[in-house]
Each structure stands twice: as C-alpha cells, then as structure tokens.
Amino acid sequence: MSLTVTDLSIKIGGRTVVDHLSFRVADGARFGIIGESGSGKSLTALAVLGLLPDAATATGSILLTIDGGEEIELLGRDDRELAHIRGSEIGMVFQEPRTALNPLRRVGRQIGEPLRIHDRLSKREADQRAIELARDVLLPEPERLLKRYPHELSGGQRQRVAIAMAIARSPSLIIADEPTTALDVTIQAEILELFDELVTTTGASLIFVTHDLAVLAEVATDVVVLSHGAAVESGPVADIVRAPQHPVTQGLLAAARATSWTPGGVA
C-alpha cells in the first residue's frame, strides 16, 4: 500500500489550518509528521482517517493505493466506506488509550469484537486471536490480563491494548498520533520499540505524528515538518537531524536536545 497526499488544504471557520500540504508514504515506509502545537498534524492524520470534525472542509487529494494496485480517493468518500477502510486497511492509535477503550468491557472482548463482527470469527476463535495479539504487543500473562477491565491496567498496558486493536485486522497502514506523549519516559521507549517491531514484522506502513524530534527519530525514516499548516521542510529524518534548514526544524531539534537527547541512534 502507499498513500499520496496532494495539495491538502483544511479550513475551519474560514481559517486555513492545513495549507496545500503534499507528501507520499511509500509501501512499508515509516513516515513522520512533526510540528509545534497547532501546526495541523492531528487534522492531517484525521483527514487521512476520514475523521475530520464536521466544521472542517478539506480540498485536494488523499489517494490510497492498496496491494494489487487499486486506487482509493479517501477525500470526500462517504462515511460508511471510510469506516470500512479504517477497519480493514488503516489502523489507528491515539495519544490517550482511555478514549479508544470502552471502560465497561473486558479488554479481551474489545480486541476480539471487530474480528467477530467483520471477519466472522466464532467467539472461541476471536478469544484465541485476542490472546495472540496480546502476545504480539508483549502484554504480560495475556490469558489473565485480557479478562480485566481497562482501569485495572497501567497506562502502558492500555496503550498496548489499543495497539493490539489497531493491528487486529492486519491493516496495511497504521496511523499513530502522539501515542507515547501521555506515558512515562521509560514506558514511552518500550512503546516506541514495539511500534518499530510491529512495523517490521507486519510490513505495514506507519504514519507517526509527534511534536518531539527525539521520539520521531526512534521510529520514522522520513518526515514532513509542519508550521501553521504548511510543509516547511521534508526528507529523511537523518538529514533533518544532521542539518535542519528551517528555523522551525532547528527549534524542534533544540527542544529535543534540551531533554538531553543526542541524535546518535538516527540511521
């Protein structure tokens, strides 16, 4: 699968919040969208997911090319079709796992339910698959843990459950919007490692949204830098870290270094 965003503009209440943005995510790529708060990162991710707020209007093109060559224009597509694509082709992980999880349901059921509904697995098959997925995301003691409710899990474990739900139906694209921002630093590193591993083993492409260049450098190989909704710089993460051209990128690098990060790990 590949994703080609061309000339994407998003307006809310007459204000342009994403401005003629173009980028391409190649098959199996790990692509980062970075920028300061309010630069339009989340709205760009939501546009790809077909989840823009009602007040927003979007123009341009978001073309998903699925394996086999079929091209699907996501922009302007009706909600039902987008919901179908979200389930099967695109998985999503957000900052706060609580919002992705139903507090009243055991986590195993939440992981397995889409598989029962869409892939018509029996309850037993879905339970079994939920355990496999829990293992894939390195949840401890899956059989026991899946019987628990979200509030009985730690924040890191909840995010692992949300990731298991995102990958349950083997999407070819995973979109993660600040998935580690709400977590402690040590847990953050573990979750980044998990993304790294999952993308490698599943072959899915990744769009990773963050304000943190240190985090980005752990998972992404290519990046677009946003400022006020527009791309100000793009290219391989290693180049951007080595020689940032735009003042916004230089600022993001300075902010990352201020947390004692050194860009040694960048490929």
Ligand SMILES: Nc1ncnc2c1ncn2[C@@H]1O[C@H](COP(=O)(O)OP(=O)(O)OP(=O)(O)O)[C@@H](O)[C@H]1O
């Ligand atoms: N539902 C909304 N109604 C009105 N304005 C919105 C809405 N959602 C976002 N915006 C505005 O659009 C701009 C871009 O928002 P967006 O959430 O994409 O930024 P961001 O880069 O993800 O920032 P953050 O890291 O703070 O989430 C911001 O100025 C924001 O205030």
